């Protein structure tokens with residue numbers, strides 16, 4: 001648009017200011033969305049990898065894996081297409097150099113949730129051998145490391161690594177169910193060897209299954225939302241992003257309004273000449289669009305660039321479709337911010353601009 | 357005829373504060389006619405000009421431009437009449453601060469058809485002595501140069517009516533005479549109806565008719581300079 005672009009060219013500094021503010025806000029939005037995504041993925045990537053439809057827990061566990069304890073026989077009672085049992089236990093693993101909060105997952109050999117080994121022994125199912133989440137490599141853990149556990153005398157050996165194996169913000173060590181039950185229950189092993197935390201279910205019609213007594217089946221997404229801290233964390237970040245949308249609308253609105261007020265007599269003169277309000281309003285909207293687009297696109301690139309320089313410890317994971325959506329929202333919101341200016345332009349009386 | 361006021365009257369306020377800025381006025385200007393409106397400050401000259409130009413509606417009576425009665429039109433349509441039919445040269449500089457001289461005219465090309473051709477534009481720049489200034493922004497022009505660009509802008513759209521409020525106010529005498537000469541030539545060659553509001557009685561020799569505004573009353577003063585004997 002001729003008028004919009006001519007003004008930007010003439011008053012570069014002025015428009016550079018507003019664009020850079022938009023850029024910073026957009027950068028923050030993109031960064032927070034990456035953080036939200038990264039933190040979410042720390043909590044759920046293992047479950048997402050399993051690709052299950054539902055999770056069976058005890059009723060009184062209140063949808064918490066940690067509080068649920070059921071006999072692994074129920075997996076067979078459940079007439080589902082595919083099932084896998086999971087026994088879980090939190091621990092501190094120490095390889096001699098580093099201590100690390102981990103989550104032990106005991107699973108059966110033939111289960112579909114058996115991890116794909118990216119490095120090491122693909123048939124990891126050996127005595128007290130574990131396949132560890134590959135994030136532990138960054139902490140200095142290696143194949144062959146012997147791990148001491150905080151709660152047991154049993155020592156574990158890392159036989160392999162696997163990708164995307166974090167659950168509720170802790171790296172997973174996958175191991176043989178029986179070995180794990182011995183560690184978990186100690187002297188009470190014989191009595192409890194069949195007690196697992198949950199049965200995960202791969203079956204689109206999971207909600208029509210008849211359930212064993214005292215159990216409850218929930219959709220995977222519901223299960224994830226009930227992980228401690230997950231929903232709270234997500235909501236906090238989402239609200240921050242929403243709030244940034246409001247802020248950027250307000251910034252654009254105020255800035256454009258100030259510019260518009262300065263130009264009232266100029267707009268009035270143009271209107272006196274017969275240039276329509278619609279043309280002038282379109283010009284302001286076009287200007288906002290140009291500035292917002294530049295700001296958002298630069299922020300997009302800058303975010304990805306900054307992301308590539310961050311240490312792996314920062315849980316940032318960019319989801320391009322989400323970023324594009326947020327970018328579009330930022331542009332729309334900026335244009336909404338121009339509404340007050342458009343309204344002001346429409347109401348300018350050309351006569352006042354002319355004076356006596 | 358091009359522009360006509362029929363029993364047009366403009367008042368502001370009411371009761372004790374009522375101001376009759378323009379008393380009942382009948383006025384007619386034809387194509388190819390250049391008329392001057394003179395009168396003391398506050399006598400109602402600008403009121404007359406803005407009513408005639410469709411920038412404000414008369415309190416009573418009619419304004420007719422090329423057969424269109426303005427009070428029958430809505431603001432959008434009136435705005436279109438201004439764009440198509442009228443060239444304004446205003447007291448305040450009516451240039452857009454962030455457009456160069458060329459771009460000021462280019463803007464009109466964006467919103468309206470049938471403006472001057474490139475050749476006509478070049479000729480106009482020469483006539484006005486602004487050829488070298490065509491890439492300048494208004495902030496880089498003197499007051500007089502700005503006024504001449506404003507005139508170029510008004511003529512560029514080839515209006516049928518030219519309304520000028522003190523077009524020579526910020527010009528030296530020689531330039532002022534040149535501008536009047538130019539307005540006269542444009543009026544004659546393009547057959548525009550031109551109304552010039554001015555304080556400067558020396559400019560009257562260029563016009564066909566002189567009207568005098570006194571306390572809101574517009575009166576035909578003379579059709580020739582020699583009969584005037586006016587002093588301001």
Ligand SMILES: Nc1ncnc2c1ncn2[C@@H]1O[C@H](COP(=O)(O)OP(=O)(O)OP(=O)(O)O)[C@@H](O)[C@H]1O
Pocket residue numbers: 355356368369375376377395396397398399400401402403404
């Ligand atoms: N919007 C308005 N509201 C109230 N009174 C007005 C308004 N516009 C003009 N007037 C009054 O109408 C009268 C004529 O004003 P106008 O501007 O037409 O004078 P003028 O002849 O153009 O003066 P000048 O030579 O100083 O430009 C003045 O008394 C002025 O105060």
Ligand SMILES: [Mg+2]
Pocket residue numbers: 355356401402403521
């Ligand atoms: Mg005036």
